[in-house]
Amino acid sequence: MNFSEQDLRKLAGDLLVRHGVPPEAAALQATVLIEAELRGLPSHGLQRLPRLLSRLEKGLAHPTATGHQDWRRPGFLAVDGERGLGPVVVMAALEALAPKAAETGIAVAAIRNANHIGMLAYYAEQAAERGFVGVVLCTSEALVHPFGGTRAMLGTNPIAIGIPTGADPFVLDLATSQVSMGRIHARALRGEPLEAGWAVDAQGRPTTDAEAAKQGALAPFGGAKGYGLGLAVELMVALLAGSDLAPEVRGTLDDTHVANKGDLLLLIDPRGAAAEACGLAEYLDLLRASRPADPGRPVATPGDGMRARRAAALRDGIDLPDALVAQLNGVRAAMA
Amino acid sequence: MNFSEQDLRKLAGDLLVRHGVPPEAAALQATVLIEAELRGLPSHGLQRLPRLLSRLEKGLAHPTATGHQDWRRPGFLAVDGERGLGPVVVMAALEALAPKAAETGIAVAAIRNANHIGMLAYYAEQAAERGFVGVVLCTSEALVHPFGGTRAMLGTNPIAIGIPTGADPFVLDLATSQVSMGRIHARALRGEPLEAGWAVDAQGRPTTDAEAAKQGALAPFGGAKGYGLGLAVELMVALLAGSDLAPEVRGTLDDTHVANKGDLLLLIDPRGAAAEACGLAEYLDLLRASRPADPGRPVATPGDGMRARRAAALRDGIDLPDALVAQLNGVRAAMA
Numbered sequence: 001m002n003f004s005e006q007d008l009r010k011l012a013g014d015l016l017v018r019h020g021v022p023p024e025a026a027a028l029q030a031t032v033l034i035e036a037e038l039r040g041l042p043s044h045g046l047q048r049l050p051r052l053l054s055r056l057e058k059g060l061a062h063p064t065a066t067g068h069q070d071w072r073r074p075g076f077l078a079v080d081g082e083r084g085l086g087p088v089v090v091m092a093a094l095e096a097l098a099p100k101a102a103e104t105g106i107a108v109a110a111i112r113n114a115n116h117i118g119m120l121a122y123y124a125e126q127a128a129e130r131g132f133v134g135v136v137l138c139t140s141e142a143l144v145h146p147f148g149g150t151r152a153m154l155g156t157n158p159i160a161i162g163i164p165t166g167a168d169p170f171v172l173d174l175a176t177s178q179v180s181m182g183r184i185h186a187r188a189l190r191g192e193p194l195e196a197g198w199a200v201d202a203q204g205r206p207t208t209d210a211e212a213a214k215q216g217a218l219a220p221f222g223g224a225k226g227y228g229l230g231l232a233v234e235l236m237v238a239l240l241a242g243s244d245l246a247p248e249v250r251g252t253l254d255d256t257h258v259a260n261k262g263d264l265l266l267l268i269d270p271r272g273a274a275a276e277a278c279g280l281a282e283y284l285d286l287l288r289a290s291r292p293a294d295p296g297r298p299v300a301t302p303g304d305g306m307r308a309r310r311a312a313a314l315r316d317g318i319d320l321p322d323a324l325v326a327q328l329n330g331v332r333a334a335m336a
Numbered sequence: 337m338n339f340s341e342q343d344l345r346k347l348a349g350d351l352l353v354r355h356g357v358p359p360e361a362a363a364l365q366a367t368v369l370i371e372a373e374l375r376g377l378p379s380h381g382l383q384r385l386p387r388l389l390s391r392l393e394k395g396l397a398h399p400t401a402t403g404h405q406d407w408r409r410p411g412f413l414a415v416d417g418e419r420g421l422g423p424v425v426v427m428a429a430l431e432a433l434a435p436k437a438a439e440t441g442i443a444v445a446a447i448r449n450a451n452h453i454g455m456l457a458y459y460a461e462q463a464a465e466r467g468f469v470g471v472v473l474c475t476s477e478a479l480v481h482p483f484g485g486t487r488a489m490l491g492t493n494p495i496a497i498g499i500p501t502g503a504d505p506f507v508l509d510l511a512t513s514q515v516s517m518g519r520i521h522a523r524a525l526r527g528e529p530l531e532a533g534w535a536v537d538a539q540g541r542p543t544t545d546a547e548a549a550k551q552g553a554l555a556p557f558g559g560a561k562g563y564g565l566g567l568a569v570e571l572m573v574a575l576l577a578g579s580d581l582a583p584e585v586r587g588t589l590d591d592t593h594v595a596n597k598g599d600l601l602l603l604i605d606p607r608g609a610a611a612e613a614c615g616l617a618e619y620l621d622l623l624r625a626s627r628p629a630d631p632g633r634p635v636a637t638p639g640d641g642m643r644a645r646r647a648a649a650l651r652d653g654i655d656l657p658d659a660l661v662a663q664l665n666g667v668r669a670a671m672a
Binding site for chain 1: 408409410411412439440441442443444469481482483484485486487489495497499500501506508510540557558559561562564565567568570571572574575576578581583602604605606614615616619622623626627628629630633634635636637638
């Protein structure tokens with residue numbers, strides 16, 4: 001079924017408010033979910049809402065917590081998320097970091113005990129729009145096998161980077177797995193097969209069956225290099241945030257455990273080196289205008305596709321799978 | 337020909353000293369080159385020395401400069417390398433950053449106008465051995481084509497990450513291209529072909545000819561994701577260091593231009609969250625012991641292969657191609 005962005009935002013916000021989330025926090029959580037839908041990332045969209053509502057009901061997510069912030073050092077903010085909603089805890093950290101980064105040039109927040117923070121691009125873009133280089137990292141359940149391995153031992157450990165360019169910000173957001181587990185779930189929800197090379201089953205055999213992959217492991221992207229980057233994220237986040245390592249992580253894909261993954265948010269202030277003066281936007285235009293391998297597919301830069309999909313979805317509405325619509329209506333009916 | 341590490345270290349150091357480099361700086365530059373040889377990365381080894389000596393002769397590299405350091409903000413060190421030797425300028429920045437990062441929790445150095453810094457793993461490891469999470473990024477000449485593109489528009493833009501684990505440090509060092517241009521040059525020097533998918537020629541056609549690839553472009557690693565990461569490094573380094581973007585960069589592969597690429601060095605102090613307590617080393621051992629896809633190839637973690645190759649080369653010596661030996665002897669004879 002097709003919905004307008006406003007209708008979905010209202011639906012998600014209302015359901016969160018009815019679960020005790022204050023209106024402003026509910027609006028932020030809803031925005032992060034809807035922005036994922038708008039940008040063509042349903043894996044991080046409303047399919048996560050029923051589970052989150054269940055987590056609120058069970059006390060695994062705290063409706064009003066914004067995180068306890070401790071400036072462990074002048075540039076190092078340690079955050080205990082106190083089971084708060086991921087977007088609420090991260091944005092509170094970003095608001096605290098921003099003035100500090102503007103003062104010292106660089107600052108980092110290391111966050112544990114917050115719920116799933118959703119699409120990382122949202123925070124990278126927020127950082128870039130405030131004039132900062134923003135780097136966002138987080139960990140997850142063990143879902144990815146090592147390069148040359150067969151068992152799920154690493155999180156999907158995404159990396160997002162936002163950079164002000166003088167024009168549209170550069171926004172990169174990638175899982176260090178070939179695909180996110182959310183995308184596997186989205187395929188499973190739609191009954192669609194996976195691409196070859198995305199995943200192995202529980203026995204470590206390559207599979208294109210989305211249901212089998214949910215019990216198996218995702219491949220790291222880009223072979224040994226992507227594995228190395230994912231592992232660096234795994235270690236760095238656990239070390240700095242004091243969160244758990246993938247084999248022990250729970251709580252981003254279930255409604256039975258506290259979320260014990262970690263999140264890092266790094267801001268660097270480029271002031272003194274204005275993006276405009278560096279010609280970043282002109283350089284990105286040069287890339288877009290450079291000769292493509294396939295004449296029908298112009299070269300893009302990270303964020304281009306996302307912006308185009310967002311504009312189209314704002315105009316044409318957002319398609320949700322019927323199963324998800326039924327699930328959300330069920331929750332709403334149960335609360336009426 | 338086979339040489340001991342000590343002999344090569346002495347040869348490189350002597351040649352640098354005879355070009356006016358102070359003994360301590362010459363020893364550091366020699367160490368970074370020899371460490372690359374020891375770890376099986378000849379692309380960043382002695383094949384770069386003749387060019388560097390020529391750069392010293394021509395004034396493109398300054399023999400005694402260590403870089404002008406300006407603390408633009410309490411956590412942001414802006415460095416004008418003053419055409420100094422890359423390792424000398426970077427290690428001077430690291431020495432300045434370390435006490436600051438220990439105090440504020442995080443600090444960054446943005447370096448321009450330094451010569452090629454060589455193998456990034458060296459600095460990442462230095463950072464980790466001092467107890468810091470270290471991230472090293474740098475840019476280069478335009479050598480890599482965008483994902484879906486055909487023209488060399490980005491640097492190989494490597495990323496190195498060092499993390500203390502309580503045992504051997506985790507050391508990741510990767511080019512965001514499929515391979516480094518140094519490796520293409522090493523293959524060309526040895527008359528060996530490339531693997532398919534590494535590069536395109538000057539006309540944008542896939543090639544396995546190392547000489548043709550030198551005139552063409554390298555593929556980014558890992559498709560769109562690796563391209564995105566390489567581009568993030570490109571933009572971030574240029575913006576923060578005030579260095580040039582790839583199409584304008586010269587001076588790391590020639591002896592005719594000043595080096596106008598940039599380098600970033602980021603240190604984060606994890607103290608308060610000891611690596612030992614986090615179980616990082618035990619987790620890395622779990623990965624190594626996990627079931628491999630090929631029973632004959634155990635799972636490795638970044639740095640394992642490097643350490644094994646280093647130990648073997650310290651024992652068995654370092655093989656240099658005859659052409660390189662002749663070139664180095666020629667330089668030595670000319671100076672006698």
